[in-house]
Amino acid sequence: xxxxxxxxxxxxAGVHPATASRxxxxxxxxxxxxxxxxxxxxxxxxxGYTPNSIARSLKTSRSSTIGLLLPDLTNPxxxxxxxxxxxxxxxxxxSPWIINTDNEPDREAAAIESxxxxxxxxxxxxxxxxxxxxxxxxxxxxxxxxxxxxxxxxPDIPSVTGDDAAGVSTALRHLYDLxxxxxxxxxxxxxxxxxxxxxxxxxxxxxxxxLSADPERIVDAAAWSEPAGAExxxxxxxxxVPYTAVLAGNDLLALGCYDILERRGLRCPTNVSVVGFNDMxxxxxxxxxxxxxxxxxxxxxxxxxxLLLEVLEDPERHPRSVVLPLTLSVRGSTASPPx
Amino acid sequence: xxxxxxxxxxxxAGVHPATASRxxxxxxxxxxxxxxxxxxxxxxxxxGYTPNSIARSLKTSRSSTIGLLLPDLTNPxxxxxxxxxxxxxxxxxxSPWIINTDNEPDREAAAIESxxxxxxxxxxxxxxxxxxxxxxxxxxxxxxxxxxxxxxxxPDIPSVTGDDAAGVSTALRHLYDLxxxxxxxxxxxxxxxxxxxxxxxxxxxxxxxxLSADPERIVDAAAWSEPAGAExxxxxxxxxVPYTAVLAGNDLLALGCYDILERRGLRCPTNVSVVGFNDMxxxxxxxxxxxxxxxxxxxxxxxxxxLLLEVLEDPERHPRSVVLPLTLSVRGSTASPPx
DNA sequence: GGTACTTCTACAATCGATTGCGAAAACAGC
DNA sequence: GCTGTTTTCGCAATCGATTGTAGAAGTACC
Numbered sequence: 001x002x003x004x005x006x007x008x009x010x011x012x013a014g015v016h017p018a019t020a021s022r023x024x025x026x027x028x029x030x031x032x033x034x035x036x037x038x039x040x041x042x043x044x045x046x047x048g049y050t051p052n053s054i055a056r057s058l059k060t061s062r063s064s065t066i067g068l069l070l071p072d073l074t075n076p077x078x079x080x081x082x083x084x085x086x087x088x089x090x091x092x093x094x095s096p097w098i099i100n101t102d103n104e105p106d107r108e109a110a111a112i113e114s115x116x117x118x119x120x121x122x123x124x125x126x127x128x129x130x131x132x133x134x135x136x137x138x139x140x141x142x143x144x145x146x147x148x149x150x151x152x153x154x155p156d157i158p159s160v161t162g163d164d165a166a167g168v169s170t171a172l173r174h175l176y177d178l179x180x181x182x183x184x185x186x187x188x189x190x191x192x193x194x195x196x197x198x199x200x201x202x203x204x205x206x207x208x209x210x211l212s213a214d215p216e217r218i219v220d221a222a223a224w225s226e227p228a229g230a231e232x233x234x235x236x237x238x239x240x241v242p243y244t245a246v247l248a249g250n251d252l253l254a255l256g257c258y259d260i261l262e263r264r265g266l267r268c269p270t271n272v273s274v275v276g277f278n279d280m281x282x283x284x285x286x287x288x289x290x291x292x293x294x295x296x297x298x299x300x301x302x303x304x305x306x307l308l309l310e311v312l313e314d315p316e317r318h319p320r321s322v323v324l325p326l327t328l329s330v331r332g333s334t335a336s337p338p339x
Numbered sequence: 340x341x342x343x344x345x346x347x348x349x350x351x352a353g354v355h356p357a358t359a360s361r362x363x364x365x366x367x368x369x370x371x372x373x374x375x376x377x378x379x380x381x382x383x384x385x386x387g388y389t390p391n392s393i394a395r396s397l398k399t400s401r402s403s404t405i406g407l408l409l410p411d412l413t414n415p416x417x418x419x420x421x422x423x424x425x426x427x428x429x430x431x432x433x434s435p436w437i438i439n440t441d442n443e444p445d446r447e448a449a450a451i452e453s454x455x456x457x458x459x460x461x462x463x464x465x466x467x468x469x470x471x472x473x474x475x476x477x478x479x480x481x482x483x484x485x486x487x488x489x490x491x492x493x494p495d496i497p498s499v500t501g502d503d504a505a506g507v508s509t510a511l512r513h514l515y516d517l518x519x520x521x522x523x524x525x526x527x528x529x530x531x532x533x534x535x536x537x538x539x540x541x542x543x544x545x546x547x548x549x550l551s552a553d554p555e556r557i558v559d560a561a562a563w564s565e566p567a568g569a570e571x572x573x574x575x576x577x578x579x580v581p582y583t584a585v586l587a588g589n590d591l592l593a594l595g596c597y598d599i600l601e602r603r604g605l606r607c608p609t610n611v612s613v614v615g616f617n618d619m620x621x622x623x624x625x626x627x628x629x630x631x632x633x634x635x636x637x638x639x640x641x642x643x644x645x646l647l648l649e650v651l652e653d654p655e656r657h658p659r660s661v662v663l664p665l666t667l668s669v670r671g672s673t674a675s676p677p678x
Numbered sequence: 679g680g681t682a683c684t685t686c687t688a689c690a691a692t693c694g695a696t697t698g699c700g701a702a703a704a705c706a707g708c
Numbered sequence: 709g710c711t712g713t714t715t716t717c718g719c720a721a722t723c724g725a726t727t728g729t730a731g732a733a734g735t736a737c738c
Contacts, residue, residue, distance in 0.1 A: 003455070003694095005693095005694060005695085006694065006695060006696095007694075007695090015717075015718090016717065016718045016719080017694090017695080017696095017718095018695095018696075018697075018717075018718065018719080018720095019716085019717055019718075021695065021696060021697085022696090022697090022716095022717090025696085028696090028697085031715085031716075031717085032715095032716065032717075033715080033716060033717085036716080036717085050452060050455060050456050051456060051694085051695075052397075052456065052458070052693090052694050052695065053456045053457050053695095054393055054396045054397050054402065054457065054458055054693090054694080054695090055397050055693070055694035055695040055696090055723090056694080056695055056696075057393045057695090057723090058391075058393050058394050058397050058693090058694080058695075058696095058722090058723045058724065058725090059694080059695050059696045059697085059722070059723050060695085060696065060723085061723070063393065072422075073412075073418045073421055073422060074418040074419055074422055074620065076415065076620070076621070079412045079413040079418060080413055082412055083411075083412060083413055083439065086438075086439060095436070095438070095453065096437075097434070097436060098435075098437050099425075099434070100422065100425060113389060114434065116342070116389060117389050117390060117391065117392045118392050118393065119391070119393055255624060258624075281413065281415070282415070282621050282625070285594060285597075285624075285625040285626070286621070286624040286625060286626065287624070287625070287626030287627075288626075342724095344723095344724060344725085345724065345725060345726095346724075346725090354687075354688090355687065355688045355689075356688095356724090356725080356726095357687075357688065357689080357690090357725095357726080357727075358686085358687055358688075360725065360726060360727085361687090361726090361727090364726085367726090367727085370685090370686075370687090371685095371686070371687075372685080372686060372687085375686080375687085390724085390725075391723090391724050391725065392725095393723085393724080393725090394693090394723070394724030394725040394726090395724080395725055395726075396693090396725090397692095397693045397694065397695090397723090397724080397725075397726095398692070398693050398724080398725050398726045398727085399693085399725085399726065400693070
């Protein structure tokens with residue numbers, strides 16, 4: 001199938017390709033006579049012309065494309081973020097380009113390289129580790145970059161995240177109000193900002209409530225996954241820490257926690273209350289429905305896209321970070337502790 | 340940031356850009372003296388050269404890119420497909436480009452247009468409707484195209500799907516063996532191959548079991564969604580059809596069905612057994628864990644990518660379709676009917 | 679040493695658009 | 709009718725690679 005080229009449109013309209021180009025681009029349209037422009041339009045429509053964006057990109061060195069780095073699309077957390085990003089970008093003519101890295105730095109590097117080779121105009125990155133030299137380098141190189149959901153240690157890279165501290169605080173308040181005093185925390189990976197922030201917030205909020213935030217009440221999971229959650233929960237038991245409630249660093253850890261409770265013959269919420277984090281899709285349908293800190297992932301993605309567009313439109317613009325408020329979705333996994 | 344160009348590499352190596360290009364491409368590397376090639380390699384490495392794939396695409400009119408059309412990424416069905424496609428493609432240097440269409444033909448058309456403008460080398464399409472002139476046109480245009488999960492009515496477009504008929508048959512056999520005789524089917528949208536095939540298979544399999552496949556035992560849902568499933572299930576009750584088991588066209592319909600059962604005070608599986616379709620992620624954790632026909636989505640995606648690669652490598656190759664076998668994941672939503 | 683091949687490299691065109699610059703045309707003013 | 713502006717358009721270069729072709733360098737053989 002031979003695509004129609006600008007030259008053919010120009011020929012049909014009886015003008016030079018340069019003129020056709022100007023007529024077809026809104027920004028330069030004023031430079032050409034209205035009647036001529038109309039003639040070009042007509043020719044383009046008749047021939048079914050669609051611009052070759054590759055040629056355009058080569059010349060303009062902009063691709064109307066942004067790179068979106070994800071750890072793993074099959075984690076239900078991310079599809080809403082992707083949709084948020086995509087919906088906002090598409091409205092202004094940009095398209096996101098998604099690559100999964102499975103949290104492997106090598107693949108992250110390869111993805112960035114690939115994106116660079118394709119001249120993406122900017123990055124939205126959900127794979128940030130706290131220490132992430134690659135991203136620092138990208139940011140330093142001048143390519144617009146916005147982090148979603150996770151941040152890096154250095155604060156000068158713009159990001160859109162949920163207010164983890166407030167979320168943890170709300171969740172603990174909820175448990176406290178139900179009467180829980182012995183609460184443990186299944187923390188996420190500590191090399192990720194979410195894992196770290198929630199862990200720190202746990203300690204802080206416990207202290208604020210006048211409860212023990214003894215280090216042994218916190219177990220670090222190796223990953224944000226169900227098996228890791230199960231393993232961490234086993235740890236809790238091995239340590240022999242008394243508890244009536246669990247605050248999981250995210251919903252997957254909470255599901256792993258469920259597994260251990262069941263295996264040990266403990267019932268939720270009768271014996272143990274569990275609170276998750278993220279309020280991921282379908283988590284309201286598990287047994288028991290999980291009480292979880294709702295993170296507005298779609299909005300996080302959308303807001304990240306907006307921040308990126310700001311910088312794309314005005315590179316001088318000072319990048320800013322956004323922290324979105326979280327709410328608690330109270331469901332059947334939390335109740336008063338056994339008397 | 341100024342990217343390094345081939346010309347600079349050539350200069351540093353003391354050769355012509357054309358020679359540098361040949362040295363760097365494995366296919367043409369034999370045409371240049373081994374020592375010269377090594378010199379070029381070294382220069383490229385020293386300068387940190389990465390080829391500008393936009394320029395390359397413009398010249399070669401291949402982009403090492405394929406377009407992936409999805410209805411909606413947030414449907415848990417699709418992420419595994421995406422990963423399957425991506426993993427296979429990436430291994431050979433292709434990247435998928437994802438667009439969500441939300442099942443709107445307009446957006447599908449726009450997406451195809453956008454893909455064309457970006458010169459994708461092929462399409463993987465998960466949005467096919469039975470009647471889909473757009474896709475027929477794409478196929479006719481010569482651009483390689485593989486359908487995943489869904490097919491179109493005309494059989495000459497290659498596709499990778501699950502064996503719906505066998506899946507339905509297995510599911511019904513399971514219910515039959517448990518003792519169910521009064522079974523209803525919540526069918527999916529009939530303009531999609533999956534909805535149609537499963538509906539037809541239901542009638543056939545019921546007859547094969549010597550059971551009534553009366554049309555009133557089948558309700559068509561308006562969409563593959565929980566609300567549509569709930570609505571369809573309400574229909575079943577309005578019709579007053581006696582039943583002890585429900586075969587849902589997919590898991591989301593089954594979840595909608597759960598809602599109605601609960602609202603009506605019916606317990607699953609005590610009063611009513613429910614079987615879903617797809618065995619989507621986390622469906623084993625809902626209450627009760629859903630018995631579901633497992634569809635190997637990752638493999639479907641991977642196989643689709645392989646088919647596409649076959650055609651990309653040898654355009655003369657006759658496109659073939661693949662039907663993957665399904666299995667039944669038996670869980671807690673099915674049991675013997677009440678006595 | 680000359681002829682006939684190979685092997686290697688350089689030249690230049692090309693992909694399809696965009697854009698600075700200059701010239702032609704149109705127009706205004708006197 | 710002439711000069712000075714403004715409008716409109718065409719020319720040609722350019723983005724960064726790939727590739728057909730031609731010529732130079734090197735080798736083999738008599």
